[in-house]
Amino acid sequence: MISKQLHIVVIGAGIMGTSLAYHLQRGQAQVTLLDKTHTPVDGATANSFGWITVNPDSPQAYITLRQQAIPDWHRLDEELKGQLKLNWSGALTWRDDPTETERMANRLMEAGYAVRLIDQPYIQRMEPHLKKVPFRAMWAEDEGAIDPHLTLSGLITAARQAGVSCQLGNEVVSLRVSGSRLTGVLTAHGMISADMVVLANGVEATALCQPLAVHLPLTNSPAILVGFHTARPFVNRIVSSPSLELRAASPALTLCVEEYLDDSIENNPQAIARRSLDTIKAQWHHAESVALTSVRVGNRPIPADGLPIIGRISSIDGLYVSVMHAGVTLAAVVGRLIASELLSDHEEALLTFYRPGRFSYLR
Numbered sequence: 001m002i003s004k005q006l007h008i009v010v011i012g013a014g015i016m017g018t019s020l021a022y023h024l025q026r027g028q029a030q031v032t033l034l035d036k037t038h039t040p041v042d043g044a045t046a047n048s049f050g051w052i053t054v055n056p057d058s059p060q061a062y063i064t065l066r067q068q069a070i071p072d073w074h075r076l077d078e079e080l081k082g083q084l085k086l087n088w089s090g091a092l093t094w095r096d097d098p099t100e101t102e103r104m105a106n107r108l109m110e111a112g113y114a115v116r117l118i119d120q121p122y123i124q125r126m127e128p129h130l131k132k133v134p135f136r137a138m139w140a141e142d143e144g145a146i147d148p149h150l151t152l153s154g155l156i157t158a159a160r161q162a163g164v165s166c167q168l169g170n171e172v173v174s175l176r177v178s179g180s181r182l183t184g185v186l187t188a189h190g191m192i193s194a195d196m197v198v199l200a201n202g203v204e205a206t207a208l209c210q211p212l213a214v215h216l217p218l219t220n221s222p223a224i225l226v227g228f229h230t231a232r233p234f235v236n237r238i239v240s241s242p243s244l245e246l247r248a249a250s251p252a253l254t255l256c257v258e259e260y261l262d263d264s265i266e267n268n269p270q271a272i273a274r275r276s277l278d279t280i281k282a283q284w285h286h287a288e289s290v291a292l293t294s295v296r297v298g299n300r301p302i303p304a305d306g307l308p309i310i311g312r313i314s315s316i317d318g319l320y321v322s323v324m325h326a327g328v329t330l331a332a333v334v335g336r337l338i339a340s341e342l343l344s345d346h347e348e349a350l351l352t353f354y355r356p357g358r359f360s361y362l363r
Helices: 015-028 062-067 069-079 099-110 119-125 149-161 202-212 271-281 327-343 347-356
Strands: 009-012 030-035 091-093 116-119 136-140 165-168 172-180 181-187 190-193 197-199 216-228 238-240 246-249 254-260 291-303 309-312 319-323
Touching: 009 015, 015 030, 015 149, 015 319, 062 327, 069 327, 099 116, 099 136, 116 119, 116 165, 119 136, 149 165, 149 246, 172 202, 172 216, 172 246, 172 319, 181 197, 197 202, 197 246, 197 327, 202 291, 202 319, 216 271, 254 271, 271 291, 319 327, 327 347
Parallel strands: 009 030, 009 197, 030 165, 091 238, 197 319
Antiparallel strands: 091 136, 116 136, 172 181, 181 190, 216 254, 216 291, 238 246, 246 254, 309 319
């Protein structure tokens, strides 16, 4: 372990940045967590669907990292005595073509992930209000979801209690360097010196890096989170079908996530939300009284190759990046692993695949 207490600034108080700040502080660093908003629970994390899951089309190394996400979320929630409000409902996934469903399940089973194929009678028992039951589905019993507001609020509280200086509403204007050494950050409220700065603020990290001739290959991928009031629940667990991704966030609230298309009359977020409502009523029993209550657009960072960018920027001593699409799934495990790297004299093998240096212009 380190002999000198490091002061580490983490920029971005979403689920990833807050998890990292908590783990660093628990590891005996002195941590300052900065975010431009006073209420980060209204940011990107709050507009996420919240599903803790694995993509079967990912490379093996990414599946392996995401496999570790579930036990790490359990570990973190146990540390915090259940205040993260996680919901381990499990998830059902299927495609129109049963062979594609089988391919996805087989891919994950070969990778050692806990899923299995189930048939129509089993699916019907699990989701009795589904009108048209698929021939086969993939059942991931261990998967679940965060409650974006409650989970992030609980994690921010835990970070503060651990000793993190949470400066919400203090926007970072620029990164400060001397030669090739990062010395701190200039904020709206003044200069903060630091031994290390971690960028966990998604696509906004690109603007902070550009003046340093560091070009992060990130784009913004917006998604639409739609909320529905339900007089009675009709879906029991996370359901990912060819037409919808749904989950019951509470007995009175069902969430659906859709891809953002554009702002045209036929494809703007409100129009897509109305189509989602029509689809729910057409595909589920007891959904007649479901009513549209909210439509929000969340911005998700997408690295150029779809994989997380995690690691030190070689050209700037003291600058570390942690940006990814699957921040909700990976926040607990990546927060723990990065804290271990920064506070110990070794690199975590699970993070090797995601180094910035895989892009030639970041070597």
